Amino acid sequence: MTLFGALGFTAPWLLLGLLALPILWIILRAIPPAPVRRRFPGVALLLGLKDEEQVSDRTPWWLMLLRVLAVAAVIIGLAGPILNPEDDGEVAGSGPLLVVMDASWASAADWRSREAALDGLMNRADRESRPVAILRLTAPEQFQFQSADVVRTRLSAGLPEAWEPDAAQTDRAIDLLPEGDFDTYWLSDGIARDAREGLLSALEQHGDVTVFESPAPLYAIAPAAFVDGNVALSLQRLRPGPEAEVTVAAHGRDPAGNPAVLMRQAVTFAADATTAESELSLPAELRSRIERFEIEGNESAGAVSLPDDSLRRREVALIAGREDREGLELLDPLHYLQRALEPTAEILNGALTDVLPANPDVIALTDIATLSGAEEEALSAWIEEGGLLLRFAGPRLAASDVSRDAEDPLMPVRLRAGGRTVGGAMSWGEPKSLAPFPEDSPFYGLQIPDDVTVNSQVMAQPDPTLADRVIAQLSDGTPLVTHKELGQGQVVLFHVTANAEWSSLPLSGLFVQMLERLAVSTTSSALDAGELEGTIWQPVSVLDAFGRLEDAGTLPGVEGPALLDDPLGPDLRPGLYEGEDRSLARNVVTEDRRISPTVWPDRITVEGFSQPRETPLAGWLLALAIALLAADVIASLALSGRLRGARATAAVLAALALLPAEGRSQEADPLANEEFALAATSEVVLAHVLTGNDRVDEIAHAGLRGLSDTLFFRTSVEPADPMGVDLETDELAFFPLLYWPVTPEQEIPSPEAYVKLNEYLRSGGMILFDTRDADIASFGAGSPNGRKLQELARPLDVPALEPIPQDHVLTRTFYLLQDFPGRYSSRDVWVEAAPADARLIEGMPFRDLNDNVTPVVIGGNDWASAWASDEQGNPLVPIGSGFAGERQREIAYRFGVNLVMHVLTGNYKSDQVHVPALLDRLGQ
């Protein structure tokens, strides 16, 4: 290969051919263009005229230049020019080549360019016959130096992983490095990691290290947090840069359950900033449906964050017994509950029967003793499906007989009458404090403040089951909170009021924590390892490096603390994990993770991927030569005066055809549309649907032409030439009748076309479906045409059908008919079914059937063939034999006339039935 700057040639000796160009120039100049022979009667006047100058016998210089350039382009093209040929002088080496790839999620965003760079490396290694090996740091494996060809076949298998190489993996990679010298190309993802240095120095012991890093911006999104009722998004980018705007899309399912983008939010990075914040204000309903946030246009796991339960807030319905004490807020039984739940839950207010259909997670009843039978039933059903009923005691409950003798299904325990009061003005003893929570209580571990005291409580009857049901008790051992499982849900009873009347519990922070523990509200605080100790979390779906969610399949469960703290890796993939009663998301970029660019030592060469790639120019030059020669053809024609009129158009078209056709617009030309509309509406025009089968379309057209002629001759309907319509592009509203021959191979129209068709049918249009198979299968699945018809008509808004009844208006709109033959004479023709209440009225020859035109007529008689005629009116398709056939054709025409009359006049002929009655009534 010979190099000239950025240009190299594979066959430079061919360039000597350029020396021949001046000779070519001289030869071309010597030959005048060939004359045109032209007949011209005025030649008699020309005789004897002399040319004034002798110049134009020479080809003009610009034309010659064109030709010489074309030849030069061919010569240079054949010499095999290559732009930016990869120059291996710098990294000369013949030893083995190790390609180290970070292959982390951060590489996924521009994986294509990495693959391209890798491919380039392979090419070079192949040219120099250097053995190559690939080491992926996220999944280090034993490797061997092999020829580039062999390695190349496995390139596509090496995809990036959704985690970053951690110290252990890097150490393993260092262990794997073989003895001996080799050069290293390191495709880095650009994120700083401590483990890099060790590997770098290990690699440098073996040979040169060159680092490739992509300058493309890398974005990452931290898990969304719930702040002040809004969803807070926090984004990072690897390198500071100019102001940039990225779009974060919240993906989830729409109410119909289909994946959809629920919201988009533009987030702007200020210039030189590496982080950006934004807040999404979303209705709770929408928020709870969000499945992931994604930075659009960034295909990497770091650009995706999965929200777990932290965004989902539970819906709590609060229902109070006493509504009459308006204005006394602090005494309101719901006040403290409301204050405790507001920050972390959605609160529903309303009557019990109203909130139940909303299927809240929790229903809190404060001091409600009795429920109506229906309410109780509905509530039980709701609890059994997993609801949590939270009840608070109060004066009413204490005074009532609920759960006195037998345990109420909606009460965890039986209650003693009256309750008790301690430490009050009229009672002995001190107010009771809380006993420490037992180990099996959900409240276990909560700190009990000293100032929480209970003055009054409802007392539980001692039952054999009572001990199991107590989850919190007072210092004297009386139950404070009891619970009972009911189906999949549970009933929890606080034996005190929800306000501060009976105890100071609702005033304390403990109250809030207890509610949290009961999963009434969701925790806003992060989980700590202690809580997760000993739990196993099962992955539900995991992210791959490109940010796509995949089913976790058979991946093993992960221990709780590991899920929280361990670095991601093959054993802990980012994704959604499910525990006992909640789900946890493990994101690639955690809240406190800050990504920063790697700083490589000065001695290391860092290259970008965007270095000019080796571009062979031969093809372009040869194409240029062809284009120049084409231009030469046009120019020569123009010069010799042969480029006129149609030829000029053809030449220009040919020239345009050579251009890439990207400028062509697919939009419908409004002018053409208008012409179409004018053509279709100036006269009545029958239309047929273009099936794509030329023969069928031709016959359909000829058939409608024959029918149009017949109408013209016999009736006052004078149709113009029929038109073929393309359902996708043409407006249908102009045509009274669409003839639709069914072919098994025609394409199903698009949904948009069906919208148009349904609109057409609803607004009084008629489609005549013709399966053209003599109805051999009676619209069963037996004939391919019949099957196709079913497929075609399925999305259509077609009413119930019936075989055409004897008194259908189609039998008498113009001719009196009882048969509807086409090329075949099957009687099975289907039309819209008569209404069920159509009866034969006394004295009327016909029933009063549908008021409208039947939107479809379906048959298989191949009417178009029977109607088909050429321009002179001669029939195109033989029908039957002899006179009987001609008679059949005549009846077919009559059917066509009746059909068009029916479309155009509707049930006019039906109405005429009433004329005698009307006349009679008018006294005529």
Next chain:
Amino acid sequence: MTPDIARLRQHAQEEASRFPALLARADQLAGTVLLGDHGRRRAGLGDDFWQYRGMRPGDSYRSIDWRRSARGDEQFVREREWQIAQSVMLWVDGGASMRFSSSDKFPEKSDRARLVALASAILLVRGGERVGLTGWSLPPRRGDVQIARLAEAFTREDDADYAPPEARGMLPFAKAIFVSDFLGDIAPVEAALTKAADRGVRGALLQILDPAEEAFPYQGRTIFQSMGGTMAHETLKASDLKESYLRRLAERKAHLEQLCRLTGWQFHTHHTNDSAQAALLWLYRAMDGGH
């Protein structure tokens, strides 16, 4: 033998098919001109009513208009206008140069020439004139049969590049119409006109030209050939010739006009891209104006 007959028949059919078309078109064209029978403005032999006059001795009883006379006591005689027929001689150039058309959009010059000539013949015949061809082949006669004969005669084509006008057999004081492109040698035209003028024949020269012949829109190295191929002229740069050609064409037209002025004829140039009716109207007026 058989091929000859077949070819003849095919040819005859072609001719026959062309002929009615020409006739029909000419008829249609003639229909666009409202006909005024050019009476003599005096009583005489004719078809049209001229005046009633009182019966005079010598009038035969057959000439009495009984319908008029029955209104009173006097007898009236219906007099008719004296009409006399002119003889009009046509010559339509059948030379090869007439079979030229620069574009599909325009008819050949010969086509237009025949159309206009035949249409004017129809008009003249309807006007009661006798129409014929110059020369001996078709002397002037009246009637529809004559039009058919004329149409047939027009379809004959000449092989020569430029046909000289036929000036023989011209009736004295008749009228004549010469239709040609007049691009060939001017001398026979001159001779014909002089001869006609000698015999007191007046008429009209209708020059039919193709738009290309007026515009000369040619460029580049070109060999121009006459339609028959007998003449050729090569140029290296056709666009340079345009000026001189147009000058010569203008000279030719001026010469013809001069000739016409001298001999009392009328001259008009018609282009095939114009409507044939314009030419017909001009011809008709030229004929009528001669009265």
